[in-house]
Amino acid sequence: DLRGQLLADRVLHPGSLRDTPIRAVLLTNGDIDHIAGLLTLREKQTFRLLATADIHAVLDANPIFTALDAELVVREVIALNTPFALTDGLQAELFAVPGKVPLFLEGEQVDTELEGEQTVAVEICQDDHRLIYAPGCARLNHALRARLEGADAVFFDGTLYRDDEMITAGLGHKTGKRMGHMSIDGADGSLALLRNIPIGRRIYIHINNSNPIWRDGPERRTVESAGFEIGFDGMEIEL
Amino acid sequence: DLRGQLLADRVLHPGSLRDTPIRAVLLTNGDIDHIAGLLTLREKQTFRLLATADIHAVLDANPIFTALDAELVVREVIALNTPFALTDGLQAELFAVPGKVPLFLEGEQVDTELEGEQTVAVEICQDDHRLIYAPGCARLNHALRARLEGADAVFFDGTLYRDDEMITAGLGHKTGKRMGHMSIDGADGSLALLRNIPIGRRIYIHINNSNPIWRDGPERRTVESAGFEIGFDGMEIEL
Numbered sequence: 001d002l003r004g005q006l007l008a009d010r011v012l013h014p015g016s017l018r019d020t021p022i023r024a025v026l027l028t029n030g031d032i033d034h035i036a037g038l039l040t041l042r043e044k045q046t047f048r049l050l051a052t053a054d055i056h057a058v059l060d061a062n063p064i065f066t067a068l069d070a071e072l073v074v075r076e077v078i079a080l081n082t083p084f085a086l087t088d089g090l091q092a093e094l095f096a097v098p099g100k101v102p103l104f105l106e107g108e109q110v111d112t113e114l115e116g117e118q119t120v121a122v123e124i125c126q127d128d129h130r131l132i133y134a135p136g137c138a139r140l141n142h143a144l145r146a147r148l149e150g151a152d153a154v155f156f157d158g159t160l161y162r163d164d165e166m167i168t169a170g171l172g173h174k175t176g177k178r179m180g181h182m183s184i185d186g187a188d189g190s191l192a193l194l195r196n197i198p199i200g201r202r203i204y205i206h207i208n209n210s211n212p213i214w215r216d217g218p219e220r221r222t223v224e225s226a227g228f229e230i231g232f233d234g235m236e237i238e239l
Numbered sequence: 240d241l242r243g244q245l246l247a248d249r250v251l252h253p254g255s256l257r258d259t260p261i262r263a264v265l266l267t268n269g270d271i272d273h274i275a276g277l278l279t280l281r282e283k284q285t286f287r288l289l290a291t292a293d294i295h296a297v298l299d300a301n302p303i304f305t306a307l308d309a310e311l312v313v314r315e316v317i318a319l320n321t322p323f324a325l326t327d328g329l330q331a332e333l334f335a336v337p338g339k340v341p342l343f344l345e346g347e348q349v350d351t352e353l354e355g356e357q358t359v360a361v362e363i364c365q366d367d368h369r370l371i372y373a374p375g376c377a378r379l380n381h382a383l384r385a386r387l388e389g390a391d392a393v394f395f396d397g398t399l400y401r402d403d404e405m406i407t408a409g410l411g412h413k414t415g416k417r418m419g420h421m422s423i424d425g426a427d428g429s430l431a432l433l434r435n436i437p438i439g440r441r442i443y444i445h446i447n448n449s450n451p452i453w454r455d456g457p458e459r460r461t462v463e464s465a466g467f468e469i470g471f472d473g474m475e476i477e478l
Contacts, residue, residue: 032306036278039271044411062301067271067343104306172283 020045023087026078027051028094028120029136030058031102033206035065042067049075050086052094054117058102080117091125095147098138100180112180113138119180123147129239131155135206138180140193148197152239155231156194158204161185161211161219169210184213184223195226200239205231259284262326265317266290267333267359268375269297270341272445274304281306288314289325291333293356297341319356330364334386337377339419351419352377358419362386368478370394374445377419379432387436391478394470395433397443400424400450400458408449423452423462434465439478444470 024047027034035058041047049068051059056077059065078084078094086092099119100112121134121144131153137144148154159181166172166179176183184191184204194202204213204223212219213230223230263286266273274297280286288307290298295316298304317323317333325331338358339351360373360383370392376383387393398420405411405418415422423430423443433441443452443462451458452469462469 032278032281032303035303036275039275042271062303064271064274064301064303064343104303 020047022047024048024050026086026092026122027055028122028133029099029102030055030105030118032104034135035059038065038068041073042069044069044072046072049073050078050084051075052080052117052120053077055120058105080120086124089126093123093125094120095123095143097121097134097136097144098141098180099136100138103179110178112177115141121147123151131239133205136180137190138177138182140182140190145197148194148199150198152200153203153237154194154199154201155203155205156190157181158184158190158207158211158213158231160208161213165210165212166208171210184211185219191223191226191228194228201229201237202227203229203231203235203237207231259286261286263287263289265325265331265361266294267361267372268338268341269294269344269357271343273374274298277304277307280312281308283308283311285311288312289317289323290314291319291356291359292316294359297344319359325363328365332362332364333359334362334382336360336373336375336383337380337419338375339377342418349417351416354380360386362390370478372444375419376429377416377421379421379429384436387433387438389437391439392442392476393433393438393440394442394444395429396420397423397429397446397450397452397470399447400452404449404451405447410449423450424458430462430465430467433467440468440476441466442468442470442474442476446470 020041022041022045025038025041027050056075080094080096083091083093096115096117097119098113098115100106100110100114101118119136121132121137124131124133129152130150132147132151133155134144135155135157137157159179160166160176160183162185163176163183166174183189186192207213207230213223220230259280261280261284264277264280266289295314319333319335322330322332335354335356336358337352337354339349339353340357358375360371360376363370363372368391369389371386371390372394373383374394374396376396398418399405399415399422401424402415402422405413422428425431446452446469452462459469
């Protein structure tokens with residue numbers, strides 16, 4: 001079987017059995033799709049684990065993450081709006097964007113446009129190049145607009161195309177707004193708002209499997225003809 | 240890209256977007272390799288979640304697992320040595336095997352041959368067919384031997400081939416025994432002990448990526464020529 005063969009190939013190169021090229025993990029959210037991947041990095045690799053205090057608190061509340069050996073994985077608290085060194089030559093800065101607490105921590109009342117340490121975006125700079133990574137965003141406010149202006153690249157929340165698509169597809173009863181995500185479509189959607197901001201490359205990420213831009217069709221053509229790109233696993237960009 | 244295409248194919252069949260054929264999940268251990276997969280079953284699917292009280296306690300101690308909606312995923316506590324209905328026609332029974340607590344819950348002192356609710360095996364019966372599934376086992380004791388005798392199939396702990404292979408491969412400082420796993424090789428290994436017990440099919444599972452049976456070589460030939468099988472993802476058996 002294929003998996004056995006792949007593992008066999010790795011056994012032939014023992015040095016690679018527990019190695020990853022990952023030197024730092026920066027969390028921008030405490031929800032499962034952002035943090036569960038940490039559990040596959042538990043095999044004694046060394047890396048920096050960077051997040052806001054609120055997102056670290058989510059990990060701290062779940063003993064399963066102590067599988068990340070504290071001697072190898074150093075947890076560093078990053079303050080909002082304060083530049084820090086991500087790796088050699090890369091400066092980064094976290095800032096709040098409207099969003100909500102992780103689904104599994106929701107109480108009876110949910111503020112879907114909370115601005116704090118739970119949902120953040122990151123600005124990464126090197127020399128005169130600058131990119132913004134914002135996988136979750138409930139609303140494009142003035143502060144975010146100011147950050148986006150003139151960026152060489154923006155990776156932006158592409159969860160849903162239409163605010164009601166989960167409902168019309170019979171997948172749930174929640175709108176995108178209820179989930180803390182602004183949608184691509186519509187007068188207040190990200191496509192209309194981002195295309196009027198001067199940005200080098202606009203790339204949708206965090207795309208739900210209900211989103212029709214995954215398939216060839218009018219929605220994908222609308223996005224692509226507006227000059228937006230659709231992110232994919234293993235994507236590499238050069239600025 | 241391939242992932243985009245796969246997702247697009249699923250979008251064309253909306254009924255399949257949140258569906259799985261899984262009707263019940265039975266946990267035999269609370270360690271990460273046994274429980275982390277639950278996090279990918281959080282999209283509002285209905286299934287029974289069966290485990291001992293101690294293993295349920297591991298889930299309860301980690302709020303991340305509340306992502307499994309309690310209205311859809313019913314958690315059922317299973318007592319040791321007490322038959323229960325797994326699905327239509329399948330009877331099951333959990334029993335303790337020597338093992339240890341999950342790595343991420345280890346204290347200063349670790350009993351590696353603990354017998355309780357933390358490491359269990361399951362016997363599954365239908366009509367006159369019977370199989371045993373034991374993915375972790377530190378020692379083959381009399382009670383386990385009695386269970387194995389005459390089984391149509393036994394899925395057994397194949398973590399390591401040699402007790403010291405993690406050390407010699409430079410992957411860590413722990414023996415198999417320290418990790419709560421008896422190895423395949425040696426006079427007290429599972430190959431020597433299981434081959435002398437009357438069992439229909441002997442199938443190694445839970446095989447670490449340091450285990451040389453993944454590749455063609457003397458260890459794999461030793462296992463196969465003794466009539467043992469090597470499990471693989473997607474394996475199906477008929478008894």
